Amino acid sequence: MTTINDIAKMANVSRTTVSRALNNNGYVSEDVRKRIMKIVEETGYMPSVSAQSLRTKRSGVIGIILPKISTETSSRVVKGINEVVSKEGFQILLTDTELNPKKEVEYIRLLQSRQVDGIILLATNVNKELLNVINDVKVPFISLGQELPNVTSVVYDDYHAACDMTNLFIQRGHEKIAFIGVGEEDPAVGHTRKQAYLDTLQKNGLTVKDEWIHEGGDFSIESGYESMKQILKKSQGNLPTATFAVTDRMAVGAMEYLKEQGYNIPGDMAISGIGAAVMSAYITPSLTTIDYNNKEAGRITARLMLDKLNNKNVSEKSTLSYRLISRDSV
């Protein structure tokens, strides 16, 4: 591997001068600069980032902590982040918690020891230890998808999105609306979306039946399938006419079960999700859902991160907009 010293020797200058030439920093004669650059070209020399970051405390790496690496949401967000930061010469270091809260904490520590310049967390839960660790973080930190106290947060407008969706059902004349959710450990998805559903029903004077509400174990299609099964079983004789699932995958699972049982969608049961998964447009019937524009969320988060890195001060909370996509399932 060629080092700055090799280049210096070849150009008959000191490594100080090479460094200055490369960083456009301090005086270097045009003559020498050209000589150096030529050699750099020829050798394909690239400075060792380890050495640089040891010295400068900057690594050009943004650490991202994902709950799950291979989901549509994650990869869209990562895409958006990468799009923005790569233009500024930053790289992305990915970690995957596999939905294990302990790993969130572990990775925050780890990323710091790797000298990342900033950390973006796609949080799925909030707990005391997590907040403590985040408070100790010395680099710019942003939470995406959950609002964390005293932490710069970029959040989806879960409450209004879920209200709108519930209202859509009501507008279409539904009065018995079921709900497929996830555990409340996830404040944004598990709590806020459910609260919006409950509030909207109440505001419209509609009954909330326990049998119509089911929380899946995870965000999977199977979990949606199972939830729908449970809801139908528990509400024999008083079936809901619509179901609001908090994710598209769960909605797809629910549809799957309904189709298997010979129900007509949306005739016997209207269905909606959240997330605008690609699949939602191509299943039959196409799924009414809400587009959170995850890629744009990633971009916005990334820009905030860059601002922080440039010591601009940024607002503590940014709420993203959403778009209700009305399709054939409702």
Add this chain to the structure above:
Amino acid sequence: MTTINDIAKMANVSRTTVSRALNNNGYVSEDVRKRIMKIVEETGYMPSVSAQSLRTKRSGVIGIILPKISTETSSRVVKGINEVVSKEGFQILLTDTELNPKKEVEYIRLLQSRQVDGIILLATNVNKELLNVINDVKVPFISLGQELPNVTSVVYDDYHAACDMTNLFIQRGHEKIAFIGVGEEDPAVGHTRKQAYLDTLQKNGLTVKDEWIHEGGDFSIESGYESMKQILKKSQGNLPTATFAVTDRMAVGAMEYLKEQGYNIPGDMAISGIGAAVMSAYITPSLTTIDYNNKEAGRITARLMLDKLNNKNVSEKSTLSYRLISRDSV
């Protein structure tokens, strides 16, 4: 940030001893070791990876070059890789070429300057410059998805997979089989799969009509839609009865167009894809496809990488198995 020197001072030993205690390397009395570990615990000290990697030439990072960051294939592969390497304490540095061959070369250089311990490339094309740069790479290098000369490659069995799929159509009595492909710059997807299709038709004495073959501009759903449109237009009066699309997304696009035009699938036209996208199971009719098990491919590649990092010698080419999933679209 606490450094090894701080720990050394607090424990009243030299930093040498601290380093030895942390790395279980050389003699350290039980007494001192405990003292050091306790302080490390309390302070939450983590060694600076920049300093470590500057000194040891190892960074604990595997660089991955993806053609597109937010595709099902990419994220499944990354998941598989991460699953394996994270257990060994490695992190993943992601780069996205956005299908730009120049960026492949650029990122290979960049990753090396970042001192990555190994590089995994999800190649989509093969060109002279790429091969040259790869030849200069000084760290373990693996290509996934394309076979590159003199490079450790993990490849899908595109040829046999595509043969099997074509044969399936023939078995079901189809004689007029159309093909939706991509450009030949992509040897695995664009060339091999097409060759397998052509060979299989020929072997079975079936006519190959130019009007039945169309190459989409990219891998998108829209591109599949457009391709199907072209095929139907060009082969008026002698329509194919089956279409083999080289990716699931393209197959979905093709189905979309057929449905719009009122064709029955598979009655008027059978359809198949490759890739086992989640969506393929949930569209109507469900799509016959081939599962390449990308996650497992990622795992296998990662294990090869770990072997290389441990100086075990590995076979230059590994061909993966696949599974034909027969569903309702054929």
Add this chain to the structure above:
DNA sequence: TTATAATAAGGAATCGATTACACATCAATT
């Protein structure tokens, strides 16, 4: 002509680890 400032380049310290080498102690072996 001399003082001053701008330009150009090098010397050496520094970042935070690892590790070769040296040295001291102590127990076991001859």
Add this chain to the structure above:
DNA sequence: AATTGATGTGTAATCGATTCCTTATTATAA
């Protein structure tokens, strides 16, 4: 009692950059 080997710890060099501090050379102003 002398030699040997195992154990424990420290000193200092090193990795490859950046940057503060000097010094030398020109160009400009007084």
